[in-house]
Amino acid sequence: xxxxxxxxxxxxxxxxxxxxCEQQGEAEILWHGDRDLKGVDAVVVPGGFSYGDYxxxxxxxxxxxVMEAVAEFARGGGPVLGICNGFQVLCEAGLLPGALxxxxxxRFLCRQVDVEVVNAGTPxxxxxxxxxxxxxxxxxTTGRYYAPPGLVGEMSSGGKVxxxxxxxxxxxxxxxxxxxxxxxxxxxxxxxxxxxHAVDALTGSAxxxxxxxxxxxxxxxxxxx
Amino acid sequence: xxxRVLIRPKEGILDPQGQAVERALPALGFDxxxxxxxGRLVExxxxxxxxxxxxxxxxxxNPLIEDYEVLTVE
Numbered sequence: 167x168x169x170x171x172x173x174x175x176x177x178x179x180x181x182x183x184x185x186x187c188e189q190q191g192e193a194e195i196l197w198h199g200d201r202d203l204k205g206v207d208a209v210v211v212p213g214g215f216s217y218g219d220y221x222x223x224x225x226x227x228x229x230x231x232v233m234e235a236v237a238e239f240a241r242g243g244g245p246v247l248g249i250c251n252g253f254q255v256l257c258e259a260g261l262l263p264g265a266l267x268x269x270x271x272x273r274f275l276c277r278q279v280d281v282e283v284v285n286a287g288t289p290x291x292x293x294x295x296x297x298x299x300x301x302x303x304x305x306x307t308t309g310r311y312y313a314p315p316g317l318v319g320e321m322s323s324g325g326k327v328x329x330x331x332x333x334x335x336x337x338x339x340x341x342x343x344x345x346x347x348x349x350x351x352x353x354x355x356x357x358x359x360x361x362x363h364a365v366d367a368l369t370g371s372a373x374x375x376x377x378x379x380x381x382x383x384x385x386x387x388x389x390x391x
Numbered sequence: 392x393x394x395r396v397l398i399r400p401k402e403g404i405l406d407p408q409g410q411a412v413e414r415a416l417p418a419l420g421f422d423x424x425x426x427x428x429x430g431r432l433v434e435x436x437x438x439x440x441x442x443x444x445x446x447x448x449x450x451x452x453n454p455l456i457e458d459y460e461v462l463t464v465e
Contacts, residue, residue: 258453268407339405
């Protein structure tokens with residue numbers, strides 16, 4: 167299978183994302199100015215500071231040619247994973263519910279956190295165990311997940327909250343300890359922690375690899391995931 | 392025509408920037424300050440000011456988390 171990893175001006179985690187994807191299959195960079203997704207089977211929108219994060223985080227990137235193609239790919243059921251700034255872009259683009267606000271403490275955070283898999287039945291978590299705790303780093307200033315409270319309740323009961331920070335480890339004031347969510351159809355997911363930085367024991371944890379493995383398994387056999 | 396758009400965090404959504412400013416002012420001797428909120432100001436020259444609300448909905452503001460107010464200037 168082939169992953170596509172988007173590169174915007176200001177992206178900075180796309181190389182690690184490519185390396186994480188290459189553990190599971192092929193991977194190719196998708197330039198922001200191109201509408202061509204090069205026949206990829208899954209898309210990763212990586213972290214960084216797309217278009218300088220001017221105006222609001224993720225606000226400008228949503229109108230790039232590549233994001234028009236990614237939105238169409240997502241509407242057709244293709245799996246799309248947004249990490250950190252990628253999560254912010256997908257929210258701004260309306261592909262995921264909610265928005266990301268400045269951390270409650272107003273500081274840039276860079277630390278390892280424990281994240282619990284609260285729904286292992288998605289194309290992004292099927293290789294994880296339900297309730298499994300993943301050790302993954304976060305590094306962001308604008309990671310406080312917000313959605314209208316009624317919607318958060320619906321998402322939670324409907325299995326759309328995929329990852330939660332472990333008890334006492336919510337680093338940014340996210341509602342309901344939410345670390346990662348998916349859309350109603352389940353084929354688009356966003357998360358603030360960085361699984362692509364945790365795919366080799368050399369860096370302290372390889373727990374993030376299960377998200378990429380899940381996507382590869384989903385592409386190989388969509389019905390199983 | 393010159394348009395001016397004021398964008399504010401929606402009421403009820405925690406505004407840590409506003410809180411930080413509110414806490415800083417008394418330290419400088421300014422007492423009696425409450426309900427501080429920090430937003431953004433966008434100024435633009437437009438041919439058709441009636442398009443500005445749609446610009447706000449689609450780009451300048453995120454209506455899920457922000458309120459906006461359009462003012463036109465001379």
